[in-house]
Amino acid sequence: MSKLEFTVHCPVCKMTKVDRSLLFNYRGIDHYFCSSQCLDRFKAHPHLFVGDPKHGLSPKQKGQKALKKRRIGFSEPIDEELKAVMEQSLLSLMGIESLLFEETFLYVTYDLLQVSLEEIEAAIDQSPGKLKSGVADRIKRGFIHYSEECELDNLAHLTSDHGHH
Numbered sequence: 070m071s072k073l074e075f076t077v078h079c080p081v082c083k084m085t086k087v088d089r090s091l092l093f094n095y096r097g098i099d100h101y102f103c104s105s106q107c108l109d110r111f112k113a114h115p116h117l118f119v120g121d122p123k124h125g126l127s128p129k130q131k132g133q134k135a136l137k138k139r140r141i142g143f144s145e146p147i148d149e150e151l152k153a154v155m156e157q158s159l160l161s162l163m164g165i166e167s168l169l170f171e172e173t174f175l176y177v178t179y180d181l182l183q184v185s186l187e188e189i190e191a192a193i194d195q196s197p198g199k200l201k202s203g204v205a206d207r208i209k210r211g212f213i214h215y216s217e218e219c220e221l222d223n224l225a226h227l228t229s230d231h232g233h234h
């Protein structure tokens with residue numbers, strides 16, 4: 070174990086610029102975060118980011134990613150102005166790898182270790198963009214949210230024997 074009493078980078082996204090007010094003590098070590106997004110992610114799944122002597126490095130420490138490519142549907146075509154607003158809001162999230170807008174769709178690639186579809190949708194909801202919201206769309210999204218949570222739990226449990234149930 071390191072003798073450092075606090076981390077010098079955000080353990081979730083590895084950015085070296087951390088906010089000293091975003092502090093979480095985990096197993097006696099203070100961790101600082103770049104954003105509340107990363108802090109929330111860490112609190113929900115610390116084993117994804119911090120290993121232990123028994124199980125070795127965490128998925129993040131091993132440089133692992135869980136890249137997801139999704140197509141997100143909108144209720145109307147995205148014009149240039151709306152596209153610019155949404156790009157700005159989505160790129161302020163950590164873990165977004167690529168964005169491509171095409172007519173009524175957004176093709177997004179992201180690292181599930183850092184950001185989930187639910188968070189991406191929340192960022193879209195705060196912009197003027199309108200997600201397709203038919204029953205089938207909502208059921209499909211709910212299923213993806215659930216399966217992403219399961220995947221994160223599984224990844225965390227591979228390096229942990231005292232996870233949350």
Ligand SMILES: [Zn+2]
Nearest residue numbers: 079082103107
């Ligand atoms: Zn971060």
